[in-house]
Amino acid sequence: MSSAHAHDPKAEIRRFIIVGVALAVGTIVTVLASFINFGTPGANIVVALVIACIKGFLVAGFFMHLVSERVMIYTILAATVFFFAGLMYLILWSLEPTSLMHDPAALIHIR
Amino acid sequence: MEIPYTVREREDTGLYNAKLGIWLFLASEVMLFGALFSSYILLRVGASPGTWPHHLLNVFLETLNTIVLILSSVTVVLSWAFLKMNQFGKYRATQAITILCAITFIGIKSFEYRDKFLHYEIIKNDGTIVDGHLIERTKDYVLIHPTPPHRESAMEKQAEAKGVSNPSEAKSPEDTAHATKSVEATAAAKKEGATTTNPAVENAGEHEEPVKVMTSDIKKMENYGPWHNTYLAIYFTLTGLHALHVIGGALVIGYIWGPGARMWKTEPERYTNRVEVSGLFWHFVDLVWIFLFPVLYLL
Numbered sequence: 001m002s003s004a005h006a007h008d009p010k011a012e013i014r015r016f017i018i019v020g021v022a023l024a025v026g027t028i029v030t031v032l033a034s035f036i037n038f039g040t041p042g043a044n045i046v047v048a049l050v051i052a053c054i055k056g057f058l059v060a061g062f063f064m065h066l067v068s069e070r071v072m073i074y075t076i077l078a079a080t081v082f083f084f085a086g087l088m089y090l091i092l093w094s095l096e097p098t099s100l101m102h103d104p105a106a107l108i109h110i111r
Numbered sequence: 112m113e114i115p116y117t118v119r120e121r122e123d124t125g126l127y128n129a130k131l132g133i134w135l136f137l138a139s140e141v142m143l144f145g146a147l148f149s150s151y152i153l154l155r156v157g158a159s160p161g162t163w164p165h166h167l168l169n170v171f172l173e174t175l176n177t178i179v180l181i182l183s184s185v186t187v188v189l190s191w192a193f194l195k196m197n198q199f200g201k202y203r204a205t206q207a208i209t210i211l212c213a214i215t216f217i218g219i220k221s222f223e224y225r226d227k228f229l230h231y232e233i234i235k236n237d238g239t240i241v242d243g244h245l246i247e248r249t250k251d252y253v254l255i256h257p258t259p260p261h262r263e264s265a266m267e268k269q270a271e272a273k274g275v276s277n278p279s280e281a282k283s284p285e286d287t288a289h290a291t292k293s294v295e296a297t298a299a300a301k302k303e304g305a306t307t308t309n310p311a312v313e314n315a316g317e318h319e320e321p322v323k324v325m326t327s328d329i330k331k332m333e334n335y336g337p338w339h340n341t342y343l344a345i346y347f348t349l350t351g352l353h354a355l356h357v358i359g360g361a362l363v364i365g366y367i368w369g370p371g372a373r374m375w376k377t378e379p380e381r382y383t384n385r386v387e388v389s390g391l392f393w394h395f396v397d398l399v400w401i402f403l404f405p406v407l408y409l410l
Contacts (some may be wrong), residue, residue, distance in 0.1 A: 011197045017189075059397055060398060088149065
C-alpha cells in the first residue's frame with residue numbers, strides 16, 4: 001500500500017474489487033471441494049491448501065501491495081519465510097516414520 | 112520533539128518508520144501463528160483416522176464469516192485508496208463498513224462459542240451417551256435437544272471407507288473403546304425403546320424430541336468447551352487468538368476513523384499513513400483466517 005506505487009487510483013479500486021470477488025469465490029470453492037472425494041485424505045488437504053495459498057497470495061500481493069514493494073520489506077519477509085519454513089520442516093521431520101520421536105527406546109538411549 | 116519519518120521515507124530503508132515497524136511486527140506474528148499451526152498439525156496427524164471431531168463446527172456460519180472478513184479487507188484497502196484521492200467522505204463510509212464487518216465477525220464467532228458452551232455430552236451410569244444442546248437444567252433433571260447427524264466431508268467418508276468407525280468424541284484409544292461400547296449400549300437401548308442416543312454414530316435424526324435425563328442417572332456431564340478434547344482446545348486457542356486480533360484491529364481502525372480523524376485536517380499524509388498501517392494489520396488478520404478456516408473447519 002505504498003504511495004509510490006499507486007499510479008491510477010481508479011484502476012486500483014477496480015483491481016481491489018476484482019480481487020475481493022475472487023477471494024469470495026475461492027472461499028466457496030474451498031467449501032465445495034471439501035465434499036468432493038479426491039481419492040486420498042492427502043489429496044483433499046493439498047487441494048484445500050492450494051486454494052488457501054492462492055487466496056493468501058491475492059491478499060498479500062494486492063491488498064498488502066507485496067507485488068510491488070520496497071526491498072527492505074522483502075528482506076524482512078525472506079527472514080520470516082526462512083524461520084517459518086524451518087519450523088514446518090521440524091514438524092514434518094518429526095512425522096517421518098524413521099524419526100526418533102517414533103522410537104522411544106532410541107530417545108532413552110540418547111538421554 | 113517531533114517524531115522523525117512519520118511521512119517522509121528514510122533514505123536507507125525507503126520506508127517511513129511506522130511501515131517498517133508494522134512489517135517487523137507482522138513478521139513476529141507469522142511466527143506466533145506458525146507455532147500454533149504446527150501444534151495443530153501434530154495433534155491432527157496424531158489423531159486416529161475418523162476421530163477428529165471438526166464436524167462439531169458450523170461450516171455455513173464460518174463460510175459466511177470468511178466472506179464478511181474478505182469484505183472488510185476490501186473496504187479497508189478501498190478506504191485507503193479514497194484517502195489517496197482526497198475523498199474523505201468515501202473513506203469514512205467504507206471504513207464504517209469495515210467496523211461493521213468486524214462487529215459482525217465477532218458476533219458470529221460469539222454465537223458459535225455460545226453453541227459450544229451449551230452443547231453437552233452426558234455419560235449415563237449405564238454407559239449410554241446423550242449428546243445435544245442444553246434446554247433446561249434443574250436439580251432433578253436435564254433436558255437436552257439431541258444433535259442432528261452431520262453432513263460428512265470427503266475426508267470422513269474416506270476414513271469410513273477404510274472401515275474406521277467414527278466415535279467423534281473420542282480423545283484417546285481408551286475413549287474410543289468406551290465410545291464404541293456406548294454405541295452397542297445405545298443400539299440395545301433403542302431396541303428397548305429408550306430415548307438415549309449417540310448422535311455421532313447413531314441416527315440421531317430419529318430423536319428430534321428433547322431428551323430428559325434424570326440427574327441421578329448421570330455419571331458425567333461436560334460441555335464442548337476447550338477442556339472437552341484436544342481438538343476443541345486447539346480450536347479455541349487458535350480462533351480465540353485470532354478473534355483478539357480482530358477486536359484489537361477494529362479498535363485501532365475505529366479510533367483512527369473516529370477521534371483520530373482530526374489529524375486529516377492538519378496532517379493528511381500522516382493520517383493516510385496511519386490508515387495504511389492499520390490496514391496492513393487488518394489484511395494480515397484476514398490472511399491468517401484464510402488458512403485457519405479450511406484447516407479447522409474442513410480438513
